Amino acid sequence: MAGLADEVIVLRLTALRRPSAQRIVVPLLVLASGLMIILGKIDQVLFESLRVSVTDAAEPLLDVLSRPVSSIENLGDRIKDMANTYQDNLRLQAENRRLLLWQRTALTLASENAQLRELLKLTPEGSASFVTARVIANSGGAYVRNLLMNAGSQDGVARGQAAITGDGLVGRIYEVGTRSARLLLITDLNSRVPVVVEPSRQRAILAGDNSDRPCLLYLDPAAALKSGDRVVTSGEGGIFPPGLPVGVVDADVRGPPRIDTYVRLSQLEYVRIVDYGLAGELPNPVTAGSSTIRRAAPITAVKSNRY
């Protein structure tokens, strides 16, 4: 019992011994934090170079740390895969038969498309080059939806480039360091992507709100959307090329229709960062735009209030 009493006294003494300097330091630091929030809000460029250099410096560490995490996950996946081999095999065989049919259709359409383009003398879209990068940090949550990638300007990544996977659109690059880049997901609060709802060619803006399912804004009120309608990028604004698959509509919700994205954004490991030759249309707060502007973009429907 005496021991406990001693400990209580020790605690109180430490509390008393708290140097008076600390009493000034804590409010000062709180004040500094508050000031940083306000300054960062007023001037978005202020901390951007600091952010890029700190991220670049931390890239090797984050890259190394993210590997064991992903290997553990991969091990789990592998065990699950082995257990499901038989079912998977049956499913894949069926899928393969179906895809072969589609392939034939696609080849026919591709040649027909080429002929029609030839007839119309359509200006070809710029050819795309890409870099595949690994996700090394993911700061999810209700605050921001972005991913840190392990490729930067030295790998040819530039601001405004589109990030995709085999399934569809992921987002775009908005911060680039020498060896790291930050990717704004289409679910982020600041993401606005011009899209088209396919069967009706209805145009809309896909707006993220930090939830898993972004919503469609500025739709024609008369538009009758059905759940399951396919949504692709419209190419307006010149950030993304037209026709990148985004997701399917879920119209059975309160408020604006939501989109179930094709890409499982929370489970990304590798992302393809594509240069469609369109980058540079973004309002660029840090450096002068890249030199790859190929066509004028009348509308830039990307909300630029923070990034």
Next chain:
Amino acid sequence: MPLGRQTASAAPVDSIAARMTPTVTTILAALLALQPVRLAGYAALPPSILLMAVYHWTIYRPDLLPVLALFAIGVAYDLLSGRPIGATPLLLLLLRAAVLRCRPWFINRSFLFVWSGFALFTVVAIAGSWALLSALAVQFVGLDGSVFGAALTISLFPVLSFLLGRVQRVMIGLG
């Protein structure tokens, strides 16, 4: 697991390794929080590992987690995670100040009491962050992510606190 009993330990420690333990583990917690975990739904409601570590050390060894280190960790976390810079250090410093003020009540209490305290602080901290973020974004951000995140943070606290308690025992001793 009488973690609550360690509350009152505040004996001076000499070894540099022991002195650095809270700071280093808090840095590790921040790095862990940045890891891309590819579980379905995880990105929508990540637990705030940083909050858990800061609460643990402020309760058990506040003398070994200097405010300046806390501030630096917060700023670095904001820079790396892409959050508004200043939001995390503000949250951590206010949490520390509030927990320090309430600390005498935690002495010699059961772990359940410490955990309940954490639940209370987490709810306030996450509600505050949500309000700050909504104000910065000039719109109401969906609450569900914050609510689930808070629930996960509170339910995972015993695990992290147990691990940190083990580290504390090995590196610092009971005080």
